[in-house]
Amino acid sequence: MTDERSSPESLVPHPAFEEVFDAHFGYVWNTLRRLGVGEADAQDQAQEVFVVVSSLLGDYDPARPLRPWLFGIAYRIACRFRALARHRRELAMDAPPDAADPRPAADEELAAHEARDLVLRALDTIDLDRRAVLVMNLLDEQPMPEVAGALGISVNTAYSRLRLAREDFEKAVKRLRRRP
Amino acid sequence: MSDDHRELESLLSAERARPEPAAAVKSAVAAKVAAALGATALGAGVAVGVATAAAASASAKAGASVTAAAGAGIALKVALGVLLGCVIGGTIVAVTLPPRVIVQTREVGVEVPGTGPSAANAAATAPSTTIVISPGAPSASVAPGAPSARPPSPPTSTSSPGSGSIVGGHDVDLARERALVDRARSALARGDAAGAIGAAEEHRKAFPRGQLAEEREVVAIQGLAAAGRSEEAANRAGAFRKAYPSSLLLPIVDAALRPR
Numbered sequence: 390m391t392d393e394r395s396s397p398e399s400l401v402p403h404p405a406f407e408e409v410f411d412a413h414f415g416y417v418w419n420t421l422r423r424l425g426v427g428e429a430d431a432q433d434q435a436q437e438v439f440v441v442v443s444s445l446l447g448d449y450d451p452a453r454p455l456r457p458w459l460f461g462i463a464y465r466i467a468c469r470f471r472a473l474a475r476h477r478r479e480l481a482m483d484a485p486p487d488a489a490d491p492r493p494a495a496d497e498e499l500a501a502h503e504a505r506d507l508v509l510r511a512l513d514t515i516d517l518d519r520r521a522v523l524v525m526n527l528l529d530e531q532p533m534p535e536v537a538g539a540l541g542i543s544v545n546t547a548y549s550r551l552r553l554a555r556e557d558f559e560k561a562v563k564r565l566r567r568r569p
Numbered sequence: 570m571s572d573d574h575r576e577l578e579s580l581l582s583a584e585r586a587r588p589e590p591a592a593a594v595k596s597a598v599a600a601k602v603a604a605a606l607g608a609t610a611l612g613a614g615v616a617v618g619v620a621t622a623a624a625a626s627a628s629a630k631a632g633a634s635v636t637a638a639a640g641a642g643i644a645l646k647v648a649l650g651v652l653l654g655c656v657i658g659g660t661i662v663a664v665t666l667p668p669r670v671i672v673q674t675r676e677v678g679v680e681v682p683g684t685g686p687s688a689a690n691a692a693a694t695a696p697s698t699t700i701v702i703s704p705g706a707p708s709a710s711v712a713p714g715a716p717s718a719r720p721p722s723p724p725t726s727t728s729s730p731g732s733g734s735i736v737g738g739h740d741v742d743l744a745r746e747r748a749l750v751d752r753a754r755s756a757l758a759r760g761d762a763a764g765a766i767g768a769a770e771e772h773r774k775a776f777p778r779g780q781l782a783e784e785r786e787v788v789a790i791q792g793l794a795a796a797g798r799s800e801e802a803a804n805r806a807g808a809f810r811k812a813y814p815s816s817l818l819l820p821i822v823d824a825a826l827r828p829r
Contacts, residue, residue: 410599415589418598423584432594433747436601437784440754443606444821465817473780504583528585559577 401451406443409455414439416456417463423524424467425513437466457531457539464521464540471517511561519554522547527555605754746772746781753788757795765792787818791825802826 417438418431426434441462449458512520518540525536526547537547589595749772756764769789772779779785786809793802806822813819 410602414595414598418590418594419587422587431590432598432601435598436605439598439602440605441817441821443602444818444824448820462817469783469817501583501586504580505587508580508584527581530585559573562577562580 403446403449403451404455406446409442409446409459410439413455413459417459420460420463420524420529421467422509423512423528424464424517424521425471426467430470434466434470437470438463441466454531454535456529457525457535460521460525460529460531461539461541464517468517507562507565510565511558514561515554515557519550519557522550523554523558526551601751605751606758742776743780746776746779746785749775750781750784750788753785753792757788757791760795762792762795765789766796783813783816783818786812787821787825790822794825799826 414435418435421431421434421438422428438459442459445462449455512524515523521540522536525531525539526533531539533547533551534544536551537544540547542550749768753765753768753772756762756768765788769785769792772781772785773789776782776785786805790802790805790809793799793805803826806826809816809822810819816822
């Protein structure tokens with residue numbers, strides 16, 4: 390990357406919406422799934438995320454990493470979705486596993502598929518605010534300050550939620566392993 | 570303990586490698602986003618694609634919307650091009666898009682850098698010849714001739730499957746709500762403030778406390794502001810702030826109220 394002397398840092402161009410959508414659609418989609426949006430609802434919720442993204446992109450500081458910023462938006466959309474969808478809560482469990490994955494069912498692939506299925510089901514038992522921390526830190530591998538910033542909480546709170554989420558997650562995995 | 574740890578780590582690592590959804594899904598969402606943001610030139614094709622997708626998802630599970638995506642899929646590149654315009658505004662848009670969309674940029678966007686006022690005020694006629702879509706089956710029956718003002722009707726009466734109101738997890742009400750809100754958004758994006766207000770009002774009457782009430786209020790406020798009814802817009806925005814103090818959409822409301 391060449392350094393253009395004449396352009397100060399504040400003029401780092403904003404990414405174009407098209408690029409954001411193209412490069413990060415999959416990330417947003419998977420994030421929504423991990424935050425409890427079922428396959429059947431993910432299209433509508435992804436739409437909501439990107440409508441908001443397009444409106445707020447001007448506020449995004451291009452010097453910062455994009456994914457935590459996107460996560461913050463996806464998280465809030467997911468929160469609202471979960472609140473609204475409480476009455477049809479069972480759907481998340483009801484939804485077919487990611488069937489649109491026509492890969493050869495090699496043993497390894499099958500095992501990975503089952504593992505992911507288990508992870509989603511275990512995640513789904515964890516309170517969303519804890520879960521968000523776990524997803525961001527353990528799956529997206531974002532550093533904790535970044536996690537806290539995206540979720541609008543203090544770093545201490547983030548750590549405490551992470552610890553609780555981990556415990557919840559481990560328990561859920563054990564339980565689900567016993568009776569899948 | 571360390572076994573447990575290893576097992577968890579292997580689960581997490583499988584999940585980290587979760588594949589992305591199929592391309593058709595991406596296209597479908599691109600088309601929905603384009604329609605919501607008012608991709609004018611896509612009008613008939615994509616907007617109907619969305620309506621169809623809503624209807625389809627009301628009547629079936631995942632696979633159905635992928636079918637609907639087939640029609641809109643062709644439009645992906647174009648749709649995103651239009652979206653690009655919506656976001657970055659300014660001169661690129663002025664070349665390729667009708668000016669109404671540019672005005673929308675100022676209303677919807679928050680602090681869109683580089684949106685020159687001169688571009689926004691340019692009032693040339695709107696050639697929609699740059700983009701031609703030949704939609705597939707879902708929207709083939711819709712006359713694409715009049716891009717200006719015909720929102721697709723919500724997929725309500727015809728789409729509801731006879732077998733009950735909840736199918737595959739989507740209740741029909743939600744699909745109707747979404748169709749109305751999408752209609753309001755795309756009207757607004759076309760510069761049709763009255764149409765946006767009308768659709769939002771229709772939603773308010775049918776679903777005063779609907780699941781998409783928050784979105785509806787935002788588009789209503791934007792519509793009122795765009796129509797120059799600033800006092801009503803401000804009042805409604807005040808009520809919105811009370812009702813949704815931590816709304817993600819607040820910046821959009823603020824932007825709508827900003828004097829143009």
